[in-house]
Amino acid sequence: MKLLSAALTRTLDQATIQAQGITSLELMERAATALFDWILTELRPAYSTPIHLFCGPGNNGGDGLALARLLHEAGYAAHVWLLPAKRYSADFTANRLRLPAEVPCQELAAARFPELPASAVLIDALFGTGLSRPLTDLAAEVVAHLNRSPALRIAVDLPSGLLADAPQPPDSPLVQAHYTLCFELPKLAFLLPGHAAFVGEWHTLQIGLEQEVIHNMAVDNYFIEDNYLKGCLPKRPRFSHKGTFGHALLLAGSQGKVGAAVLAATACLRGGVGLLTVRVPQVGYAILQTAVPEAMCLPDSAPDILTELPDLTPYAAVGMGPGLGQQAASREVLRQLLQTATVPLVLDADALNLLGANRELLELLPPDTLLTPHPKEFERLVGIPARHDYHRLEQLRAFVRQHRCYCVLKDAYTAVAAPDGTLYFNGSGNPGMATGGSGDVLTGLLLALRADKRLSALDAALLGVYAHGRAGDLAAQETGEAGLIASDLVRFIGPALQELTASAPGL
Numbered sequence: 001m002k003l004l005s006a007a008l009t010r011t012l013d014q015a016t017i018q019a020q021g022i023t024s025l026e027l028m029e030r031a032a033t034a035l036f037d038w039i040l041t042e043l044r045p046a047y048s049t050p051i052h053l054f055c056g057p058g059n060n061g062g063d064g065l066a067l068a069r070l071l072h073e074a075g076y077a078a079h080v081w082l083l084p085a086k087r088y089s090a091d092f093t094a095n096r097l098r099l100p101a102e103v104p105c106q107e108l109a110a111a112r113f114p115e116l117p118a119s120a121v122l123i124d125a126l127f128g129t130g131l132s133r134p135l136t137d138l139a140a141e142v143v144a145h146l147n148r149s150p151a152l153r154i155a156v157d158l159p160s161g162l163l164a165d166a167p168q169p170p171d172s173p174l175v176q177a178h179y180t181l182c183f184e185l186p187k188l189a190f191l192l193p194g195h196a197a198f199v200g201e202w203h204t205l206q207i208g209l210e211q212e213v214i215h216n217m218a219v220d221n222y223f224i225e226d227n228y229l230k231g232c233l234p235k236r237p238r239f240s241h242k243g244t245f246g247h248a249l250l251l252a253g254s255q256g257k258v259g260a261a262v263l264a265a266t267a268c269l270r271g272g273v274g275l276l277t278v279r280v281p282q283v284g285y286a287i288l289q290t291a292v293p294e295a296m297c298l299p300d301s302a303p304d305i306l307t308e309l310p311d312l313t314p315y316a317a318v319g320m321g322p323g324l325g326q327q328a329a330s331r332e333v334l335r336q337l338l339q340t341a342t343v344p345l346v347l348d349a350d351a352l353n354l355l356g357a358n359r360e361l362l363e364l365l366p367p368d369t370l371l372t373p374h375p376k377e378f379e380r381l382v383g384i385p386a387r388h389d390y391h392r393l394e395q396l397r398a399f400v401r402q403h404r405c406y407c408v409l410k411d412a413y414t415a416v417a418a419p420d421g422t423l424y425f426n427g428s429g430n431p432g433m434a435t436g437g438s439g440d441v442l443t444g445l446l447l448a449l450r451a452d453k454r455l456s457a458l459d460a461a462l463l464g465v466y467a468h469g470r471a472g473d474l475a476a477q478e479t480g481e482a483g484l485i486a487s488d489l490v491r492f493i494g495p496a497l498q499e500l501t502a503s504a505p506g507l
């Protein structure tokens with residue numbers, strides 16, 4: 001699904017109103033009804049639970065007022081608190097007038113903040129996408145008051161104070177929501193690590209915005225949700241043979257880090273590769289042949305690190321990096337690989353660190369190379385620390401455009417960047433995957449998908465990243481998050497890929 005800027009969100013509202021022949025007030029009613037339904041089905045508050053709604057002067061406040069009316073009509077104990085302002089939006093005013101007189105409704109003032117006990121539910125409808133600058137004065141004091149309360153905080157559309165798609169000064173007042181309920185599509189701000197403590201758990205509520213208009217909007221950020229890639233992995237043809245799915249070469253492992261090679265190799269095999277050859281130093285030979293009998297092993301002549309690039313002729317794709325180490329001899333193997341490879345490359349871990357430490361090597365990256373850094377590796381690659389999360393995304397776009405490569409920036413919402421600068425944020429995965437070796441598994445899986453000539457570079461990257469997270473979600477159902485280890489991910493790659501496989505026969 002697309003991630004819309006605040007400006008495009010407003011355009012979409014207007015277009016929906018026109019196309020469907022409804023008023024903006026009716027659209028607001030849909031939004032309030034969706035909030036009401038979610039609160040009733042997910043929170044199931046008791047009729048006696050005090051529900052305090054904090055309403056700002058714009059349409060976010062209007063949503064809050066309409067919700068207060070619906071709650072009251074259903075018998076719940078709604079209390080409205082208004083943030084005084086010079087001007088109020090028309091739909092705010094309309095809903096203020098529609099609020100039944102029995103609903104307590106007071107203006108907030110510095111000396112008059114309500115008691116907010118743990119048993120209460122707080123609805124933050126102060127500001128949404130119309131926020132134009134950081135909150136100050138009374139609004140900032142209200143936010144601090146809400147954040148001090150032990151009660152459950154639910155933000156409407158956005159936690160108040162948070163901009164939907166742009167950075168804000170550090171330490172700006174922001175509501176710390178437990179839940180954020182937004183309309184139709186998530187916001188870019190929800191996917192950035194620095195906002196996790198404010199956004200909490202987010203959900204999108206459908207309010208019937210015009211899909212046709214969304215379809216025609218040009219954006220450069222997408223969110224990969226559950227159904228997006230279903231059927232994108234071609235079914236294996238009945239008469240396929242191991243050559244159909246490519247022969248991959250993996251260059252990995254060094255003294256003390258042969259496990260990384262084992263994890264990447266098993267993930268590559270579970271990713272459906274036809275044949276796999278692994279280049280490890282001597283120290284890894286017996287380990288690999290024992291732990292991964294399905295893979296062929298081509299040991300380096302050196303005892304503990306990689307020093308020689310094998311002949312690349314037989315291979316459909318090459319992966320390099322897991323457990324590699326950063327010795328000069330291994331750097332020269334990387335240089336030779338970049339200079340001679342004519343097939344897709346997947347570079348991870350120490351291959352990326354070597355690129356960062358020897359930036360002239362970046363000029364040798366063959367087009368469409370796939371790099372899989374975590375944020376620290378990415379910082380080493382670009383050489384300049386990101387000032388904030390949005391700056392990192394700009395660095396990412398600039399990097400892929402400059403090097404004509406694909407870059408998977410790994411995080412809770414991993415971003416796959418395509419050479420044109422489009423970003424695809426991945427929604428699968430869980431914190432159980434924050435465990436050593438998870439990245440090695442991703443490298444192996446991506447290597448398998450890049451060796452499969454039926455897939456484009458972009459599809460391979462998106463399928464691999466999504467399936468890796470999905471494998472993590474399936475594994476966590478069995479192991480729990482804390483108990484999840486990287487080899488559990490490997491076990492669930494098959495089921496995760498199966499979910500994405502086309503039902504029609506492949507050719």
Ligand SMILES: NC(=O)C1=CN([C@@H]2O[C@H](COP(=O)(O)OP(=O)(O)OC[C@H]3O[C@@H](n4cnc5c(N)ncnc54)[C@H](O)[C@@H]3O)[C@@H](O)[C@H]2O)[C@@H](O)CC1
Nearest residue numbers: 028031058059060127128129130131132133134135157183
């Ligand atoms: N499709 C959608 O997403 C829908 C959105 N609706 C709601 O409409 C909201 C957007 O409404 P608005 O555009 O009226 O915007 P807001 O309600 O977010 O706020 C705009 C008001 O706040 C003032 N303001 C902005 N920054 C301020 C600051 N730092 N300090 C003090 N005042 C400030 C503005 O002058 C304006 O009066 C959404 O967030 C959502 O809650 C729904 O009503 C209908 C459907």
Ligand SMILES: Nc1ncnc2c1ncn2[C@@H]1O[C@H](COP(=O)(O)OP(=O)(O)O)[C@@H](O)[C@H]1O
Nearest residue numbers: 410411412429430431433434436437438439440
């Ligand atoms: N909180 C999280 N939610 C979702 N995915 C996560 C989370 N933490 C880590 N991951 C995923 O786990 C992998 C970790 O990779 P990496 O940091 O390279 O690990 P390692 O170097 O130990 O193999 C990445 O794919 C990342 O997206």
Ligand SMILES: [K+]
Nearest residue numbers: 124127158160
């Ligand atoms: K809000």
